[in-house]
Amino acid sequence: MLEVQKMSVSYTGKQLAIEDVSFKIEQPGIIGVIGPNGAGKSTLLKAMLNLISHQGEMTFNQKKLKHFQKEIAYVEQKSAVDYTFPITVAECVSLGLYPNKRFYQRLTKKDWQKVTQALEAVDMLTFKNNQIGELSGGQFQRVLIARTLVQEAQLIFLDEPFVGIDVVSEEIIMELLHQMKQQGKYIFIVHHDLSKVVDYFDQLVLMNRQLIAFGNTEEVFQPEILAKAFGQQLIVLGGV
Numbered sequence: 001m002l003e004v005q006k007m008s009v010s011y012t013g014k015q016l017a018i019e020d021v022s023f024k025i026e027q028p029g030i031i032g033v034i035g036p037n038g039a040g041k042s043t044l045l046k047a048m049l050n051l052i053s054h055q056g057e058m059t060f061n062q063k064k065l066k067h068f069q070k071e072i073a074y075v076e077q078k079s080a081v082d083y084t085f086p087i088t089v090a091e092c093v094s095l096g097l098y099p100n101k102r103f104y105q106r107l108t109k110k111d112w113q114k115v116t117q118a119l120e121a122v123d124m125l126t127f128k129n130n131q132i133g134e135l136s137g138g139q140f141q142r143v144l145i146a147r148t149l150v151q152e153a154q155l156i157f158l159d160e161p162f163v164g165i166d167v168v169s170e171e172i173i174m175e176l177l178h179q180m181k182q183q184g185k186y187i188f189i190v191h192h193d194l195s196k197v198v199d200y201f202d203q204l205v206l207m208n209r210q211l212i213a214f215g216n217t218e219e220v221f222q223p224e225i226l227a228k229a230f231g232q233q234l235i236v237l238g239g240v
């Protein structure tokens with residue numbers, strides 16, 4: 001069970017970017033974090049992972065974060081990733097192995113087999129020796145998902161993974177995430193495209209600075225509940 005308790009963040013020391021967000025995920029699944037622009041979705045993820053200063057905490061099976069840090073894989077927003085870093089696709093995926101290694105340990109043949117399998121799973125093996133800078137947005141996102149595969153993490157956090165990527169990449173990634181869920185993983189996705197929400201997510205965290213609603217997708221994804229978070233923006237989206 002994963003629990004977020006009273007999570008609050010203030011970047012400026014005055015106004016809160018997120019305020020007192022609490023929810024409890026009882027079982028593995030794919031959880032969507034949705035809300036309007038600036039609602040604090042990315043901030044919530046970063047606070048949960050202790051990447052920014054915050055109040056409140058996330059626990060997993062009643063354990064504090066420092067005791068399950070190795071179980072976490074995080075793919076930040078694409079805009080925050082340095083594409084120009086000189087590294088091949090296979091090397092990029094292999095970085096996912098390091099949370100479970102000591103820094104001086106070399107990768108073994110078995111490790112490289114894991115990298116190969118992960119690249120196969122996202123249909124990117126033929127690109128293994130390419131530089132990451134040569135990939136399309138969708139291909140790069142598939143490589144980042146392969147990196148989380150080799151990490152064998154229990155908790156996976158993806159911030160807007162489908163922004164600016166092609167339909168095929170999105171389908172490949174979603175299919176893989178479903179397999180990961182079947183293996184008992186908890187997958188958190190910050191997502192803004194409301195048209196896919198019902199297909200993609202088991203549960204929703206709906207927020208607008210504060211938590212507006214949390215629960216199964218069919219319960220939360222209701223016009224009157226969404227309107228509490230999106231207000232006028234929902235009218236523009238047209239009859240969700």
Ligand SMILES: Nc1ncnc2c1ncn2[C@@H]1O[C@H](COP(=O)(O)OP(=O)(O)OP(=O)(O)O)[C@@H](O)[C@H]1O
Nearest residue numbers: 011012017035036037038039040041042043044192
């Ligand atoms: N590093 C920062 N310093 C100061 N303010 C920040 C910082 N990062 C985010 N904010 C502010 O915190 C609020 C929440 O931002 P956040 O990026 O978490 O929202 P979001 O829901 O992920 O938005 P979007 O859908 O537009 O990506 C916004 O008002 C934003 O301007």
